[in-house]
Amino acid sequence: MIRIQQEDFDTGAEYNALRSANTSASAGAIVLFTGLVREFIATTNTAEGNPTANTFSLQHYPGMTETVLAELEVAARSRYKLQQVTIIHRVGSLQLGDQIVLVAVSAAHRAAAFDGAMYIMDILKTQAPFWKKEGDNWVDAKESDEQAASRWTTESE
Amino acid sequence: MTNKTKQTQTSASKFSLHLLYFASLADTLGRPSETLTPNKNITSVAELRQYLQQHDSRWASAAQGATILCAVNQTVARDDTPLRNGDEVAFFPPVTGG
Numbered sequence: 469m470i471r472i473q474q475e476d477f478d479t480g481a482e483y484n485a486l487r488s489a490n491t492s493a494s495a496g497a498i499v500l501f502t503g504l505v506r507e508f509i510a511t512t513n514t515a516e517g518n519p520t521a522n523t524f525s526l527q528h529y530p531g532m533t534e535t536v537l538a539e540l541e542v543a544a545r546s547r548y549k550l551q552q553v554t555i556i557h558r559v560g561s562l563q564l565g566d567q568i569v570l571v572a573v574s575a576a577h578r579a580a581a582f583d584g585a586m587y588i589m590d591i592l593k594t595q596a597p598f599w600k601k602e603g604d605n606w607v608d609a610k611e612s613d614e615q616a617a618s619r620w621t622t623e624s625e
Numbered sequence: 626m627t628n629k630t631k632q633t634q635t636s637a638s639k640f641s642l643h644l645l646y647f648a649s650l651a652d653t654l655g656r657p658s659e660t661l662t663p664n665k666n667i668t669s670v671a672e673l674r675q676y677l678q679q680h681d682s683r684w685a686s687a688a689q690g691a692t693i694l695c696a697v698n699q700t701v702a703r704d705d706t707p708l709r710n711g712d713e714v715a716f717f718p719p720v721t722g723g
Contacts (some may be wrong), residue, residue, distance in 0.1 A: 496649060503723055527648055527723065529715060532699035570721050589723060597696070597715075598722025599648035606649040609692075609719030 470537045474560040486552045497581040498590040508602040526559045529597035536596045562594040584623035590617045642668045647717035653687040671704035
């Protein structure tokens with residue numbers, strides 16, 4: 469299940485939805501990850517005259533975002549035999565500490581659930597068309613994110 | 626307004642591309658989208674990049690030393706990805722979501 473939305477999400481409700489979908493009790497593990505808006509240092513003028521210095525926002529490419537995430541869900545399900553997958557990503561204006569993204573998966577055992585959630589996050593961060601803006605500055609892509617994503621493709625496959 | 630020589634504004638067969646720009650690239654170019662109607666057909670992403678940089682100084686400076694990714698009809702594209710009349714072509718910096 470994929471959702472792109474401006475509004476916040478309820479981790480408890482999302483967890484319960486995954487758990488209640490496990491009607492046959494074939495899942496023995498649920499991993500739920502949330503990403504938050506971390507503090508950042510505004511490099512531009514932070515004087516009171518600059519109202520955007522401390523704002524945080526997320527832009528995306530409507531249409532392509534949904535397609536990329538849907539393909540990612542299919543790949544993760546197949547790769548880790550995941551039973552339920554929920555991916556929620558917020559867009560628009562956010563505040564420090566706000567929830568940005570939720571990835572929740574269920575699987576028979578914990579290793580697949582941990583790996584599946586990590587795989588989804590690593591690929592999402594390098595392939596889904598979202599862009600963060602901190603204050604007046606668009607965030608630069610990080611080499612460490614590319615490396616985190618590349619380990620899933622360089623491993624034996 | 627008796628302009629009998631008025632030309633049709635858009636011809637259905639004229640080659641056009643719908644371009645989308647995101648994040649810092651949209652800021653640099655000063656627009657989030659545009660419809661491009663070049664005087665000749667553009668057949669690949671590489672050719673489109675070259676055309677844009679030759680015809681727009683802001684494009685030329687934006688492309689200098691920066692990674693600009695491309696998607697054609699919402700699918701990640703490479704330089705040799707072919708283009709057809711009416712395609713949606715998006716250009717954007719490396720993504721930073723999550």
